[in-house]
Amino acid sequence: MSDTGGQLRQALRLRSARISLGILAVVIFLGFAGGLLAPHDPLAQDTAHTLSGPSGEHWLGTDYLGRDVLSRLMDATGRSIVGALEAVAVAFVIGVPAGLASVFFGRFFDWVSQRIVDSVMTMPYIIFAVSVTGVLGNGLAQAMLAIGIFLAPLLFRVTLAAALSLTRAQYVEVAELLGASRWWIIRRHVWSKVLPTIAVTTAQLAAAVLLVVSSLTFLGIGVKPPAPTWGGMLSSDLGFLSQQPWAPILPAVAIAFTAGALNAIADAIRDTTGLESVPTARGLFRRRPAYAAGPATEPDGATRAQPVAIPAQEESSHA
Amino acid sequence: MTTLEIGRPTAPAPTSTQSSAGRGGALRWGALGRPVLRVLRSAVVVWIPVVLLSTFITFGLGALTDTNPAAQVLGETATPADIDRMNHYFGLDRPFLVQYFSWLGHAVTGDLGRSYYTTLPVTDSITQALPVNVSITIVALLIAILAGGALGIGAALSGGGWFDRGVTMLCSAASTVPPFVIGIGLIVLFSVTLPILPSGGYVPISQDFGQWLRFAILPALALAVEAAVAIARQLRTSLVGELRENYVVGAEVRGLTRRRVVFGHALRNASGPAVTVLGYYVPQVIGAMVVAEAVFNLPGLGKLSLDAAAKGDIPVIQGVLVTMIALVVLSNLLVNAALLRLTPHAKRREQ
Numbered sequence: 120m121s122d123t124g125g126q127l128r129q130a131l132r133l134r135s136a137r138i139s140l141g142i143l144a145v146v147i148f149l150g151f152a153g154g155l156l157a158p159h160d161p162l163a164q165d166t167a168h169t170l171s172g173p174s175g176e177h178w179l180g181t182d183y184l185g186r187d188v189l190s191r192l193m194d195a196t197g198r199s200i201v202g203a204l205e206a207v208a209v210a211f212v213i214g215v216p217a218g219l220a221s222v223f224f225g226r227f228f229d230w231v232s233q234r235i236v237d238s239v240m241t242m243p244y245i246i247f248a249v250s251v252t253g254v255l256g257n258g259l260a261q262a263m264l265a266i267g268i269f270l271a272p273l274l275f276r277v278t279l280a281a282a283l284s285l286t287r288a289q290y291v292e293v294a295e296l297l298g299a300s301r302w303w304i305i306r307r308h309v310w311s312k313v314l315p316t317i318a319v320t321t322a323q324l325a326a327a328v329l330l331v332v333s334s335l336t337f338l339g340i341g342v343k344p345p346a347p348t349w350g351g352m353l354s355s356d357l358g359f360l361s362q363q364p365w366a367p368i369l370p371a372v373a374i375a376f377t378a379g380a381l382n383a384i385a386d387a388i389r390d391t392t393g394l395e396s397v398p399t400a401r402g403l404f405r406r407r408p409a410y411a412a413g414p415a416t417e418p419d420g421a422t423r424a425q426p427v428a429i430p431a432q433e434e435s436s437h438a
Numbered sequence: 439m440t441t442l443e444i445g446r447p448t449a450p451a452p453t454s455t456q457s458s459a460g461r462g463g464a465l466r467w468g469a470l471g472r473p474v475l476r477v478l479r480s481a482v483v484v485w486i487p488v489v490l491l492s493t494f495i496t497f498g499l500g501a502l503t504d505t506n507p508a509a510q511v512l513g514e515t516a517t518p519a520d521i522d523r524m525n526h527y528f529g530l531d532r533p534f535l536v537q538y539f540s541w542l543g544h545a546v547t548g549d550l551g552r553s554y555y556t557t558l559p560v561t562d563s564i565t566q567a568l569p570v571n572v573s574i575t576i577v578a579l580l581i582a583i584l585a586g587g588a589l590g591i592g593a594a595l596s597g598g599g600w601f602d603r604g605v606t607m608l609c610s611a612a613s614t615v616p617p618f619v620i621g622i623g624l625i626v627l628f629s630v631t632l633p634i635l636p637s638g639g640y641v642p643i644s645q646d647f648g649q650w651l652r653f654a655i656l657p658a659l660a661l662a663v664e665a666a667v668a669i670a671r672q673l674r675t676s677l678v679g680e681l682r683e684n685y686v687v688g689a690e691v692r693g694l695t696r697r698r699v700v701f702g703h704a705l706r707n708a709s710g711p712a713v714t715v716l717g718y719y720v721p722q723v724i725g726a727m728v729v730a731e732a733v734f735n736l737p738g739l740g741k742l743s744l745d746a747a748a749k750g751d752i753p754v755i756q757g758v759l760v761t762m763i764a765l766v767v768l769s770n771l772l773v774n775a776a777l778l779r780l781t782p783h784a785k786r787r788e789q
Contacts, residue, residue, distance in 0.1 A: 235491070243725025246743055246762050250496055253747025253755045330616040334729045337618055338744060357622060357733065360637070364626045371619045379614040 127315065129391050136387035139380035146377050150197035157190035161347050170362050179369055182352070183359050188366070191347040192373060198342060199349045200377070202263045202332040207325045209267025210274050215317060217271075218278025219305055222286055236272035244269045245334055252340050259332075259341030266331055270324055274317070281316040282309050315392040319385045326381035333374050349374050485767045489760075493545070494538065496759050501534045528554065528753075541756075550757035555749060560757035563742055568761065570738035571727055573643050573650070577658035578723055582665035583716065589666070590673025590712065595700070597678060605670055612667040617726045621660035621733040628656060638735035657734045661726055665719035672715045676708040683707075706780070713780060717773035721766040 130136055154161070159177070165185035172180045179188040221232050244266055251265040252258065285291060285308065294304050335341050336350030344351070349370040356366040512520055525531045528551075529540065541551060550560040593605040612620075629637035635656055641649040680686065681704055689699045728740030739758050746754035 243721050243728070243762050243766065245725045245728050246740065246759060247496075249728065249740075249743050249747050250755045250759050253743070253750060254496070254752060257748075326614070330614075334616055334618060334726075338729060338732055340747075353619065353622065354732075357625075360622070360626055360630050364630050367619070367622045367626070371615065371622075374616065374619070375614045382610075382614060 127318065127388060127392075130388040131384075133387045133391065135383045139383040139387070142376055142380040143384075146196060146200060146380075149193050150200050153193035153196045157187070157193045159187035159190040161186060161190040161194040162345055163187070170359060172363075180363070180366070182355060182366070188352075188369060191352060192349070192369060195347040195349050195352060195370070196373070198259075198346060199332060199336065199374075200329065202259045202335075202341065203325055203329040205260065205263040206267040206270060206328045206332070207321060209264055210270035210324060211321060213268065213271035214274030215278050218275040219282055219309065219313070221275075221279055222282045222305075222309070232275070236275060245331065245338075248331075248335055249338070249340060257340060259336075262335055262341045263332070266328060270328065273324065274320060277320045278313060278317060281313045285309050285312050315388055319389050322381045322385035322388070326378040326385075329374065329378050329381070333370075485771075489763060489767070490542075493542065493756070493760055493763075496756055497538050497541065498534075501537075528552070545760060550760065551753040553746075553754050554751050560753050563754065564739065564757055564761050567737060567739045567742045569643065570640060570731075570736050571724070571740075571765070574654050574658050574661070574730075574736070574738075575720075575723055575727060577654055578661035578727075579665070579716070579720065581658055581662035582669060582719070582723075585662065586666035586669030586712075587673060589670035591677065591700070591705070593670065593674040594677035594681070594708075602674070605674065609667045609671050612663055616729075617660050617664055618729040618733050620663050621657065621730055624656045624660055625733070638733070640734075640736045653734075657727075657730045657736065660733070661723050661730055664726070665716065665723060668715050668719055669712050673708060673712040676711045677704060680704040680708045709780060710777060713773060713777050717770060717777070720769040720773065724762060724765055724769070 131140065149156075163186065165181060165187075167185065168177070168181050169183055169185040170181065171177060171185075174180070177187050177189065179192070182188055182191070217232065221228050247269065248262040248265050252262050255261045282305075288308075291304055291308055294308065299307075332341075333348075333350035333353070336348040337354045339351070339354065342348050342351060352370040353367050356363065356370075359366065512524060522531070529537060532540070544551065548561055550564065552559055553563070589605050589608075593602040596602045625637045628635040636653055637656075638653075640653050643650040677700075681700070683704075686699055686704055689703055690696075694702075727738065728743070730736070731738045731740040732744070739761060743755055743758040745751075746758070
């Protein structure tokens with residue numbers, strides 16, 4: 120554990136990681152305090168100064184109702200990231216324990232979980248989130264729960280792949296021979312080794328989910344209209360592009376910087392821990408082409424003597 | 439376990455003798471038969487549970503809600519008798535599982551029920567909206583393949599040069615910007631600053647091809663960026679890898695031109711992973727289209743679903759979701775079939 124913790128700390132000493140952490144710290148701070156620190160009321164309309172450019176009073180200008188853009192951006196921060204955090208937390212809680220557990224369960228569990236992963240990954244998740252809010256009522260919590268369930272397979276697959284490569288390590292075999300329980304092995308040996316991989320994927324996932332959240336809030340899902348969100352601001356800017364073509368840049372930059380910082384941290388961890396073969400959150404699916412779904416179901420006795428060995432081979436063949 | 443064409447990775451697939459000899463049926467299909475059958479079998483084993491599970495989840499969500507759709511649709515002035523009549527009309531007074539299987543049975547025959555609000559058949563609304571999604575998605579994928587391919591090959595050949603670095607930078611920048619932001623940027627560029635293209639709207643392809651293209655090109659471009667960038671990145675990596683292989687050195691020693699080595703040999707082997715990436719991005723593009731429809735004001739499936747979601751029109755929501763899944767499954771099968779045709783690697787690994 121101390122070994123891995125040291126590696127993670129080493130990663131965070133890189134300059135890119137420090138800058139990214141700084142950005143994230145600002146974002147999180149604004150998430151908590153942005154609404155209080157905002158120079159103006161984000162909802163106050165100043166009808167005399169609609170669509171004005173940057174000025175001493177309104178540093179980033181005003182929108183079509185004369186609301187202060189800077190205050191809206193700051194106030195929107197919390198609302199924009201909380202949804203992403205919820206989805207990632209849901210995905211983490213479902214995906215990681217299941218991934219660790221399925222290493223040690225038999226072929227049947229492996230097969231069933233793989234089928235669930237396949238089916239959940241088929242659905243385009245934005246339309247699924249839209250459907251969920253249509254059925255359960257319009258709320259960010261519902262939509263993000265749906266997205267979190269959707270992304271759980273991703274973390275599941277990463278955890279499973281990383282843990283599988285460890286179960287064939289000699290010290291794990293020795294521990295098994297010495298009579299260690301499965302849970303003890305997972306806690307003592309597997310978890311600390313899998314942690315960097317999971318950290319990389321979680322950071323990338325958070326970045327990807329942030330983009331999904333902004334897409335949903337752009338569509339008007341999850342947040343009631345007057346309350347500002349980054350996606351919602353983009354949506355209202357869209358109607359006034361001929362007057363203020365630069366306006367969408369501000370929320371877009373807020374989204375891109377936050378997502379970019381998360382990706383940079385993921386890269387830093389990956390580089391320092393030497394996780395050459397860690398699949399990226401986006402690249403995860405491409406490591407296991409869909410035709411590989413076939414072999415897992417084939418009764419190929421010769422090579423399937425050890426249930427845990429097969430997916431490991433499958434992974435390495437596409438690495 | 440047989441190995442296929444390990445020595446000659448560029449040989450076309452039908453040269454394998456083992457399956458055609460074994461079957462003695464139509465020669466071409468004999469050679470192709472096994473991989474194709476395998477794709478079909480995986481389709482049956484994987485996708486049928488997928489469709490069942492995902493429709494069951496969405497249908498179950500509808501049953502979980504405590505609000506009565508009929509009461510919601512008919513408004514506050516409805517009498518209990520009205521609500522009962524509507525419940526009976528839509529079959530909502532039946533047990534949940536009966537509703538699900540009856541819906542499933544009708545869905546198989548292409549009947550997705552009727553809208554709670556307009557009582558029009560859902561299938562009709564979907565067949566109206568579907569061409570918008572399919573045509574723009576196809577254009578987006580074509581752009582992604584062409585642009586991604588060109589960028590990837592260019593980056594690989596200029597290995598480490600300014601073009602390579604530029605493509606890498608472009609790729610990391612594009613992955614932090616959601617497609618709809620790219621769409622807004624394109625509107626600013628091509629509709630506001632340089633007013634040469636419409637900022638939104640749609641003309642059916644059957645009505646006027648030229649006009650359709652003018653309306654379709656910006657959304658397609660916005661959707662293509664993410665996939666193009668991913669294809670470029672993957673193609674660059676695998677092409678650089680292939681160009682280090684022994685057979686490339688051998689081909690160069692034999693005096694083949696660089697062009698023939700790259701396009702005739704290395705590219706074919708390198709394109710397998712890129713096609714897999716494409717396969718992953720097809721559902722992404724289909725999903726991102728929902729947001730692009732809102733940006734560019736297109737009358738597609740996403741708009742249908744958003745409008746239905748705002749009203750709680752569950753049959754329409756379900757219908758769109760099932761159509762989307764069907765699109766994803768279909769495109770996935772096509773990509774897998776293409777992959778099998780394209781790369782001997784795929785066949786070898788499968789065995």
